[in-house]
Amino acid sequence: MGRESFNLWKTVADRFAPLVFLLVLIVVLSTSTGGFASWTNLLNVARQHAIIIVLAIGQTMVMISGGIDLSVGSVMALAGVVVGVTSGLLPFGFCVVLGLLVGGVCGLINGVVTTKARVPAFIATLGMMGMARGVGLVLSGGVSISLPPFVTEWTAAHSFFLAVLFIVLMLVVAFGAHVVLAWTSLGRHNYAVGGNREAARLSGINIDRHLVTVFTINGFIAGLAGMMMLGYITVADPTAGEGYELDSVAAAVIGGTSLFGGRGSVGGTVVGGFILAVLRNGCDLRNISEHWQRFVVGLMTVVAVFYDRIRRRE
8 A cells, every 4th residue: 555655655746746847836936026926927928828738738649659859949040031031922820821731741751751761850840940041041031031011010019818718729739738637549659659559559550650640740739839829029020930849849858848759738838838847937027048058958858758768667
C-alpha cells in the first residue's frame, strides 16, 4: 500500500507540478511587483503570448508523435507575408484563407519529406525553416508590407476586442487539439506512434499517413498563428516569429510533453506557455535584461528534459 501511495503521489506531482509552479509564480509576482496584477497587464500578457501558445499546441501534437517542427516560426511569417502580398489583389477574407493553406502546405511538405524521403524531422523542418523564411523575404522584398487601411483602422479601434479574440482563438485551438488527442483514433494513434513506433506499425497503424496528417495539422495551426500575428503587429513582416519555434518547444516541454514522444497534453502545454509569459512579463516589470530571460527559459527547458529522461528511465 505504501508503494501504491507513493506512485499515486508521484503521478499527481508529475501532472500538476507545472500548474502549481505557475500559481506560485503568479502569487510571488503579484505581491512583489507593482502593476503585475492589474487587469490591463494580465490581458496584455495573454494577448502577447497567445500566439506562442497556439504554436506550442501544434508543436505538442508533433512532439507526442516522436517528431519536432523547427519551422513553425518561419511558416507563420510566410503565411502572413502571403496575405500581405495578395491583399491588394484579392478580397481580404480570401487572402486569409490562402495564408492558412500556405501553412498547411508547408506542414504537408514537412510530413512527406519526413516519411517518404526518410529525412529526420529535425533536419526536414530545419530545412523548411530556412526555405519558408527565404521565400517570405523574397516575396516581400525584405521589408514589411502594409495591410489594407480598413484592417489597420479596425485593429486600432478595437484593441480590447482583438485581445479577447486572441484569447478565444487560443482556447478554441486548445480545446480542439485536446478533443483530438483524448477522444479520437488520431489522438490514440499519435500516442502509440510516439511511444513505440514499431509496435504501432505491427498493430496496423499507417505510420507514414499518420505523421503526414499530424505535420499538416501543425502547419495549419502555424498559419493561424500567422493570421494572429498580422492582427497584433498590423503589418506583414517577413522576419516575424524569429525564435518562436524554440519558444513553442520550451512551452511544450515545460508543460510536460516529452521530447522522446508518447507523452504530453494540451493542458500542460498551455500552462507551460503561461509560465513563460508570466516569467517574462515579471522580468520586464522588474527591468531584468532580456538576455537573462533567455538564459532562464533555456535552463528551465534543459531541466524539464532532464527530468523527463529520469522519469522515462524509471
